[in-house]
Amino acid sequence: MTRIIMHGCNGKMGQTITNLVKEDPDAQIVAGIDVSDHIHNEYPVFSKITECDVEADVVIDFSNAAAIDALLDWCEEKKMPVVLCSTGLSEVQVARATKTSTQKVAVLKSANMSLGINTMLKLLKEAAATLAPAGFDIEIVEKHHNLKLDAPSGTALALADAINEEMNGQYEYVYDRSQVRKKREKKELGISAVRGGTIVGDHDVIFAGADEVITFSHRAYSKAVFGKGAIEAAKFLAGKPAGLYDMSDVIG
Numbered sequence: 001m002t003r004i005i006m007h008g009c010n011g012k013m014g015q016t017i018t019n020l021v022k023e024d025p026d027a028q029i030v031a032g033i034d035v036s037d038h039i040h041n042e043y044p045v046f047s048k049i050t051e052c053d054v055e056a057d058v059v060i061d062f063s064n065a066a067a068i069d070a071l072l073d074w075c076e077e078k079k080m081p082v083v084l085c086s087t088g089l090s091e092v093q094v095a096r097a098t099k100t101s102t103q104k105v106a107v108l109k110s111a112n113m114s115l116g117i118n119t120m121l122k123l124l125k126e127a128a129a130t131l132a133p134a135g136f137d138i139e140i141v142e143k144h145h146n147l148k149l150d151a152p153s154g155t156a157l158a159l160a161d162a163i164n165e166e167m168n169g170q171y172e173y174v175y176d177r178s179q180v181r182k183k184r185e186k187k188e189l190g191i192s193a194v195r196g197g198t199i200v201g202d203h204d205v206i207f208a209g210a211d212e213v214i215t216f217s218h219r220a221y222s223k224a225v226f227g228k229g230a231i232e233a234a235k236f237l238a239g240k241p242a243g244l245y246d247m248s249d250v251i252g
């Protein structure tokens with residue numbers, strides 16, 4: 001049984017994970033951390049991580065960037081592994097998390113917590129190694145809800161980076177062709193963003209060759225896919241030695 005502290009327990013993802021863990025016989029949330037107390041949980045909730053005195057094996061963090069420094073301080077002190085899922089971290093905070101992982105405690109951080117997306121990352125490397133040398137053009141189209149602020153999505157960039165890493169950095173990312181009238185360059189990797197409605201997250205990676213097209217697609221129908229991934233990551237990380245991990249380690 002993996003004992004979890006849910007950091008940001010009363011946010012949308014915190015509650016999603018809370019409900020998912022109820023159905024998981026191998027995991028239990030033993031404490032939560034949140035400044036808001038408007039939700040009643042079946043576990044004790046503390047307003048600050050420093051107030052938590054409950055024994056646990058790992059922390060799942062879905063809070064916000066402002067809470068990360070105190071969380072990392074506490075995890076260092078307690079030697080507590082942490083699955084770091086909060087977005088919008090500064091470069092300084094990312095560097096701090098990396099330093100913490102190499103010197104103090106296990107930290108798992110990934111651009112996307114979905115098991116499906118991370119399996120797709122592995123498959124794309126294999127596909128690129130075969131199809132890119134054969135002349136296939138590569139395009140990525142991502143779609144998200146109309147409230148999303150950033151474009152392209154971090155996941156779209158992670159998909160592009162996986163391909164480019166496999167191909168030794170040959171590709172130049174192109175986000176907008178409206179200002180240039182010329183044919184597509186062979187080493188372009190196009191990334192397009194769509195925003196509308198309540199789309200949770202769609203990602204298509206298109207390999208377009210002569211007379212054939214291969215498309216890798218992932219559809220997220222709810223935020224639960226990210227919660228499920230975070231839980232699996234927590235079960236993987238508990239008991240691991242200091243180091244920086246990501247979801248590729250979880251799926252093997």
